[in-house]
Amino acid sequence: MHTVANRRLARLASLALAFGCTGANAHDFWVEPSTFTPAAGAPVGVRLCVGDGFDGWSLARNTQRIVRFAAVGASGEQEIVGLDGSEPAGFARFTAPGNYAIAYRSNDAFTQMPAAKFDEYLKDKGLNSVIALRKLQGLGSRPVREAYSRHAKALLRVGGSGDDVVDRPIGLRLELVAEPRLRTEGADDAYSFRLLYDGRPLPGALLTAMRPGTADAEQRVVTGDDGRAHFRLHDTGLWRVASVHMIKATEPVAAEWVSLWASLTFELPARSSRATDPAPVRKAACQNRLAPSVAQVQR
Numbered sequence: 001m002h003t004v005a006n007r008r009l010a011r012l013a014s015l016a017l018a019f020g021c022t023g024a025n026a027h028d029f030w031v032e033p034s035t036f037t038p039a040a041g042a043p044v045g046v047r048l049c050v051g052d053g054f055d056g057w058s059l060a061r062n063t064q065r066i067v068r069f070a071a072v073g074a075s076g077e078q079e080i081v082g083l084d085g086s087e088p089a090g091f092a093r094f095t096a097p098g099n100y101a102i103a104y105r106s107n108d109a110f111t112q113m114p115a116a117k118f119d120e121y122l123k124d125k126g127l128n129s130v131i132a133l134r135k136l137q138g139l140g141s142r143p144v145r146e147a148y149s150r151h152a153k154a155l156l157r158v159g160g161s162g163d164d165v166v167d168r169p170i171g172l173r174l175e176l177v178a179e180p181r182l183r184t185e186g187a188d189d190a191y192s193f194r195l196l197y198d199g200r201p202l203p204g205a206l207l208t209a210m211r212p213g214t215a216d217a218e219q220r221v222v223t224g225d226d227g228r229a230h231f232r233l234h235d236t237g238l239w240r241v242a243s244v245h246m247i248k249a250t251e252p253v254a255a256e257w258v259s260l261w262a263s264l265t266f267e268l269p270a271r272s273s274r275a276t277d278p279a280p281v282r283k284a285a286c287q288n289r290l291a292p293s294v295a296q297v298q299r
Contacts, residue, residue, distance in 0.1 A: 027052055029261055030212065030240050031104050031154040032286055034088070036267035040097050040159040045088035046080055048104065048152075049212070049286030056212055056286030061089035065106045067149075072170045073100040073158075080104075097159025099166045105173070108147040110255060118144040125244040126206025126222065130257065133248075139256075147255040151175060155182065155266040165266060169196060174245050176207075176264035179228075189234050193241050194227045195262065201227025202245060209233065209241045212265075213285030236268045238285055 027050045034045040048059045063084040070077045071092050080090035080102065094100055113121070119140070122131050134140050151172040157165045167178040177194045193209075195202045207229040210218035214237075221229040233239060242263040249255045 028242050029150045029152055030263040030265045031102050031152045032265060033154055033156060036156050038158055041093060041095050044092045046090040046092060046102060047286055048089045051286060058087055058286045060085050060087045067107050068103055068105040071100050071102050074098045094158040100156045100158055101170050102154040103170050103172060104152045106150040108149050110147050112143060112145045114143055115141050127246050130246050145255045146257045146259060147249060147253050148259040148261060150261050152263045173198060174260035174262040176241050176262050178264060182266055189232050190230060191233050192228055192230050195223050195243050197245055203227055205243050205245060207241060207243045209239060211235060211237055212240050233268060236270050238267050240265045
């Protein structure tokens, strides 16, 4: 018994170190439903995922962190329900066919890191203007306290309507919008995304696109004056587009900087698939592991 307990403690400690990493190892966050194309009336599990590249972990539901966790569709907004501590973090059932967006927004969590690690993280996320401002203010060597929040969205198509998956703004403070639509047919693999901050286009922000659960390299594009970035998404399957925006903190936030982390997840089906085909069985990019108990309070 002691041996098993010690192994578990060692595993938790190693996970805490992994999730406590900052800089280029800061972890992204995304919403991942059990299927992106459920049948009308079928239950859908909704995972909250954290990770980088190939690896991802599913977080247990933490009610104290949730500001908004809901699905938005033609009939309005419905809460994603679940018990505190449950995994998946929520469940939904969509009775009417059509397009839905699952939205998740968290409140602020806090982290503190040395100046060098903070600058490394800023460079990785394309936040060079913050580095320049810190140097201008003579703060380049001081440890940094940061508040951060999550603004994540996932796109679903319910039922066999045959329509494309269509996105639209749903009121997240930092929000990624796929426009004009995610096509289910056609040879064009160019896709446009728009980043909105407080409902307005955000220029000069780094957007990344990648397929979680694969070893594929991420694509990196900076938004133009209209807040748009364009990616060529050649492969089918789960995709995540993400971005980070940072602003100077103001009272009553007990931090120097505030970062907002946005993500958009969706699935590109095979070109030959039809709306009448059954939804394929898909392995989740993030798994239910030991990490959630540690990761909930980390980046």
